[in-house]
Each structure stands twice: as structure tokens, then as C-alpha cells.
Amino acid sequence: MIVVRNTRKTLFSWGEIWSESFGNPSDPFVLMVMAASRQGIYWNTSFCEALARQGFYVVRFDHRDTGLSTHINFNANPYRYIDMVDDLRGLIYDYGQTSVHILGSGMGGHIAQLLAIESPQFVRSMVIINSTWNVTPILAQRVNYILPSSDPDVYDALMRRGTILLNDPNYFQSKLDMLRILNGKDVLFDEEEWGALIIEERARTNRMHSPTFFHHHILAGVLSNSCFESEKISQPALIIHGASNPFVLVEHAYATHQKIPMSALLVIEEMGHLHGKSYNKILSEPIVSHWQQCHN
Numbered sequence: 001m002i003v004v005r006n007t008r009k010t011l012f013s014w015g016e017i018w019s020e021s022f023g024n025p026s027d028p029f030v031l032m033v034m035a036a037s038r039q040g041i042y043w044n045t046s047f048c049e050a051l052a053r054q055g056f057y058v059v060r061f062d063h064r065d066t067g068l069s070t071h072i073n074f075n076a077n078p079y080r081y082i083d084m085v086d087d088l089r090g091l092i093y094d095y096g097q098t099s100v101h102i103l104g105s106g107m108g109g110h111i112a113q114l115l116a117i118e119s120p121q122f123v124r125s126m127v128i129i130n131s132t133w134n135v136t137p138i139l140a141q142r143v144n145y146i147l148p149s150s151d152p153d154v155y156d157a158l159m160r161r162g163t164i165l166l167n168d169p170n171y172f173q174s175k176l177d178m179l180r181i182l183n184g185k186d187v188l189f190d191e192e193e194w195g196a197l198i199i200e201e202r203a204r205t206n207r208m209h210s211p212t213f214f215h216h217h218i219l220a221g222v223l224s225n226s227c228f229e230s231e232k233i234s235q236p237a238l239i240i241h242g243a244s245n246p247f248v249l250v251e252h253a254y255a256t257h258q259k260i261p262m263s264a265l266l267v268i269e270e271m272g273h274l275h276g277k278s279y280n281k282i283l284s285e286p287i288v289s290h291w292q293q294c295h296n
Contacts, residue, residue, distance in 0.1 A: 003049040010094040015070025017087060019061035023052030028295065029097045031088065032060045035106025036217035039067035039201055047280045054288045061091060065216045067204045074216045081224040085114045092122055101291050105129040107217055116233045125294045126237040127287050130245055130273050132252035133259045135226040147252055154246045157181055166205060172198055184244040184272020193276050230259040237263040238290040242271030
């Protein structure tokens with residue numbers, strides 16, 4: 001089955017967002033929200049096509065400040081998570097939708113929860129991968145908090161590697177090392193897959209990184225209320241988490257499951273913070289089952 005793909009730009013007062021759709025517009029709509037600083041292409045194409053073949057109209061997009069979407073002068077125009085929630089609303093309107101399935105990874109899971117809390121009428125169901133209801137210990141690296149922070153060595157390494165410029169001769173290796181860290185130690189790191197993605201990502205970035213580029217989404221979280229009122233979420237939610245995630249530790253998944261009333265929890269052994277092509281089937285089966293139950 002050939003999956004139809006189309007791209008578009010959605011205009012906002014601050015700029016535009018690039019997105020790409022997969023499948024039939026008459027099928028149930030799925031909006032895929034990626035993690036901090038990552039382009040929409042981190043939802044790999046074969047995964048998007050697999051979901052479309054199961055009868056869903058799938059859309060991935062580049063966040064503001066990433067890829068083919070508008071890059072922001074953050075010092076002059078700072079933004080928060082709630083502004084990125086407005087981006088989701090704008091995409092939903094632009095695609096002519098009223099109620100959608102939200103699939104969020106990492107920071108995308110934070111924004112998905114906020115959309116469900118602030119505009120529940122837009123959210124039919126939610127799947128969040130490697131996320132949390134409380135970002136405080138991750139953003140602030142607070143220890144002895146109610147939830148654990150990231151491994152300090154992991155956090156420091158990510159912050160250092162995330163600021164490298166596109167024209168730096170070490171750009172490729174630095175990004176590859178960063179993804180290797182996020183992958184975790186318990187599963188094989190596919191250097192060929194992630195290396196090819198870095199090359200594509202670099203080609204799609206529409207201007208040079210500023211030294212603080214990577215931190216814009218981190219700063220958006222710092223400027224936001226980092227504890228979400230997720231107990232107010234009334235939609236069915238599936239929480240998926242890697243047991244070996246070195247950045248958002250698995251304790252966050254159990255806490256988020258307890259926080260969201262109508263939620264189910266799936267912990268995947270060995271999976272880290274990344275979910276590449278080797279996880280397509282492992283992830284798609286429970287996700288599709290969750291969505292189908294919402295339509296029964």
C-alpha cells in the first residue's frame with residue numbers, strides 16, 4: 001500500500017511551522033509532537049507510514065526553532081511551553097480538525113499534557129513516550145526531590161554537545177555522541193541510522209545554530225510552570241517509557257501514570273530515551289491498539 005505524503009507551512013504571528021502528513025485525510029487524525037530541539041523527522045518515515053497503513057492520518061512537524069520552521073530570537077522574543085501549545089492548536093485548525101490523537105515524545109509529551117489540560121476539546125486521546133508530569137528535577141537538576149533528576153554526567157554531556165555550531169568540524173561526531181548517550185547503555189546504538197539522520201537534520205536547518213540554540217526549548221520549560229496539573233486530564237492516555245532511559249528516569253513514568261486518571265503504562269525493557277526504527281513495531285502495536293479502543 002502506497003502512503004500519500006504531503007507537506008505544508010502553517011502561518012503564525014511569529015513565523016511558520018513546517019509539517020508533513022501521511023495517509024488519508026478522512027482517517028482519524030494523529031498529531032506527533034517531538035522532543036526538545038528535535039525536528040519532526042525524528043519520527044522516522046517508516047513509523048509514520050506504518051501508522052497510516054493502520055487507518056490513521058498522521059502529521060509530524062518541526063517545532064519553532066527547529067528544521068524548516070521559523071527560528072526565533074529568543075532573547076528578544078522568549079516563549080514558554082504554553083506558546084508551543086498554541087502552535088499545536090494552530091496546526092489542528094490549519095488541518096481542519098476538531099478532535100485529535102496526540103502522540104508526544106519527551107518535551108512533546110509535556111506539551112501534549114498541557115494541551116489536554118488547557119483545551120481538552122481538541123484531544124481525543126494521548127500517548128506520551130519518555131516524558132513526565134513534573135519537569136522540575138530535569139530542568140533544574142534538583143536532587144533529593146520527589147522525582148529523580150537525570151544522571152549528572154548525562155545531563156552535563158548533553159548540555160555541552162547541544163550547543164555546537166553547524167559549521168563546527170566536530171558537529172557530526174558531537175551530535176552522534178549526544179544521541180549515543182540518550183540511547184542508553186542497554187541496547188545497541190545504530191550508528192548508521194542515527195548518523196544518516198544527523199546529516200538530514202543538518203541539511204534541513206534553515207540557518208546556523210546560535211550558541212544557545214539547543215537551550216531555547218530548555219529555557220521555554222524553565223519559564224513555564226514545570227509541574228503540570230495532569231490529574232485534570234480526562235482523556236484516555238497511554239504512557240510508554242524506556243526502562244533504561246538515562247535522561248528521564250523510569251520513575252517519572254510510574255508517577256505520571258499515577259497522576260493521570262485514565263492512563264495505562266507500558267515500560268519497555270532496555271529502551272533508552274531514543275526510539276528509532278528498531279522500535280517501530282514494538283511501539284506501533286500498543287499505540288494503534290490504544291487508538292482503536294478509543295473508537296470502539
